[in-house]
Amino acid sequence: MFPVTFLVFLSLYSCEIAEDCSLNGKCDTQSNTCECNPGWTGSDCGVLNAAKVKALEGDDHYLSGTIYPTFSNGELFGNSWGGNVILMNGVYQLLVSEMAYNCTLFDWQTNSLIRRATASNLTEQYVPYEVLLPPFAHNANPVLIPPGQKHAGAVAVFHVGDGTSGKPTTNCTQPRRESLYTPSPAQPQDSSTPVAIPYTVPQSNGTTVWKFENLTCVGEGMNRSISAECPHFSNAAPLLFGNGTTLIVHSGQPGNQAAGLNIAISHKGWYGPYEPVKGCSGDPCINNWYSPSITTVFNGSKGCTDPFIYMDYDGFYHCVFHCHWQKGGDQGGHAFSRDGYNWTTSSTRPFTGNIELDDGTMLSYTRQRPHLVLDGTSAMNISVNPVGVPIGLITGVKLDNISSGSVQLTKGRTTTHLQPIQTT
Numbered sequence: 002m003f004p005v006t007f008l009v010f011l012s013l014y015s016c017e018i019a020e021d022c023s024l025n026g027k028c029d030t031q032s033n034t035c036e037c038n039p040g041w042t043g044s045d046c047g048v049l050n051a052a053k054v055k056a057l058e059g060d061d062h063y064l065s066g067t068i069y070p071t072f073s074n075g076e077l078f079g080n081s082w083g084g085n086v087i088l089m090n091g092v093y094q095l096l097v098s099e100m101a102y103n104c105t106l107f108d109w110q111t112n113s114l115i116r117r118a119t120a121s122n123l124t125e126q127y128v129p130y131e132v133l134l135p136p137f138a139h140n141a142n143p144v145l146i147p148p149g150q151k152h153a154g155a156v157a158v159f160h161v162g163d164g165t166s167g168k169p170t171t172n173c174t175q176p177r178r179e180s181l182y183t184p185s186p187a188q189p190q191d192s193s194t195p196v197a198i199p200y201t202v203p204q205s206n207g208t209t210v211w212k213f214e215n216l217t218c219v220g221e222g223m224n225r226s227i228s229a230e231c232p233h234f235s236n237a238a239p240l241l242f243g244n245g246t247t248l249i250v251h252s253g254q255p256g257n258q259a260a261g262l263n264i265a266i267s268h269k270g271w272y273g274p275y276e277p278v279k280g281c282s283g284d285p286c287i288n289n290w291y292s293p294s295i296t297t298v299f300n301g302s303k304g305c306t307d308p309f310i311y312m313d314y315d316g317f318y319h320c321v322f323h324c325h326w327q328k329g330g331d332q333g334g335h336a337f338s339r340d341g342y343n344w345t346t347s348s349t350r351p352f353t354g355n356i357e358l359d360d361g362t363m364l365s366y367t368r369q370r371p372h373l374v375l376d377g378t379s380a381m382n383i384s385v386n387p388v389g390v391p392i393g394l395i396t397g398v399k400l401d402n403i404s405s406g407s408v409q410l411t412k413g414r415t416t417t418h419l420q421p422i423q424t425t
Contacts (some may be wrong), residue, residue: 014034014045016034020337020345021035022045023046023047023335023337023349024319024337025037025040025319037050039390040390040423045347048349048352049333049352049391049394050424051394054066054357054358054359054420056360060075062362063075063364065358065364066356066364066418066419067398067417068095068395068416068417068418069081069118069126071128080099080105080415082098082106082109082113082139082370082417083098083140083141083371083395083417084097084141084395085309087143092119093119093120093127095119095120095417096115096116096143096156097127097141098113098115098140098141099129100112101114101135102169102170103173104170104173106415110137111137112137112169112170113136113162114135114138115133115197116131117130117131117133123374123392123419123421130208131208131211134164135164136164136168137163137164138162138164140160140161140236140307140370141158142159142237142309144159144239144240144387146198146386147241147242147243147383147384148243149244149245150241151272155198157197157239157241160197160237161234196213196214196272197211198211215230216231216273217272218230218231218265218274218276219276219288221281221286221287223276223281223288228274229274231265231273231275235306236258236307237249237251238308238310238320240311240341240386240387241385242384245267245268245270246266246267247266247270247271248310249265249266250264250294250295251265252306253293260297261294261295261296261304262295262322262336264279277289278294278342295308296336297334299348300348301326302324302325302348303327304325305322305325305334307322307369307371308320309373310387311375311387311389312387313389314377317337317339318337318339318341320344321334321335321351321371321373322335322371323370323371323396329350329354330354331354331367331368332353332354333351333371334347335347335351352371352394352420356418356420366418368397368398369397369399370395370396372395374392375387375390375392376390377389377390390424392421393421394420394422395419396417398415398416399415400415401414
């Protein structure tokens, strides 16, 4: 008789401190396993606990989870490339990057604009309203200004582009309808990273009037006695505190956007003046604007970009982004910190390109430009923003060569996609 052998498979991952749980949970020292906070899962609490997306029927199936632009019967009315949602007065406000004249992402450097759109429910299609900035303006990153800061209670939209330099293409080759974009007078800007802020109540037609303000920075050599124009903060992601302190995480360096994530700080308010957290170096002393605080080039990753920063309810800092992984291509990345200065970059991917639907099928896309919808970002009395538990993941989605029923798409078509996050 042969002996009976039982194979027991045990998890090889064990934790000792909260950092082993990505600062997204607590380490149970009895079992050496992580107990994850709401919104996160995995052995190291490094994976967003994504819910299944509601599957759409027929030719719309491939657009399941798309919140902008609008679509019907498989026809997509334009192209967009990410943004984020804030709940205000019971209405979900989406600030989104859209391609003017229904052009594709191939034309983003000439045709990208920033628009506001609204919805009554988080996951439904958003209805477009006014253009905040005409081309060129890109990577809308909205944040509700907390009490204690200038324009408290308003929405500040950090972005790149000045709304004046775009020469939009109007003869796109793809099939197109009449564009939603209406050219408006450009607002002159001096900085490469201006901010848009609403300064009046919504108009009778549902639109809002926006005010544009520039950020300021310290002078060379960390000279705080002068106000200087800021350098290019690529894909600026803000974190605002009520005491005036504001952090901006921005991508890479000129010519290599994926070479780490940098941090600038203002001690007086979201408008500045900003200074690099790494100070200056050399003789004469040159400001270290592009000296990374968050490492994104490591084993398995060729670099990361498009940051989104927030604070959880335990007071820990988190930054999500997308990485160019050596295996798997463009997928999510995550870094965490106790103090906002010293960061640990995880090798766990918080999201991939696979989106599970509630009909049992799977969509696989290239997803970039990650932003998290948080349960605390609509609170008017909170002392920091963005803050809270993730309840949704918004990404720009590439629909390259998708075939769905009678729908045939060409390269360059993109949407803004929302995947709900489970918190229970």
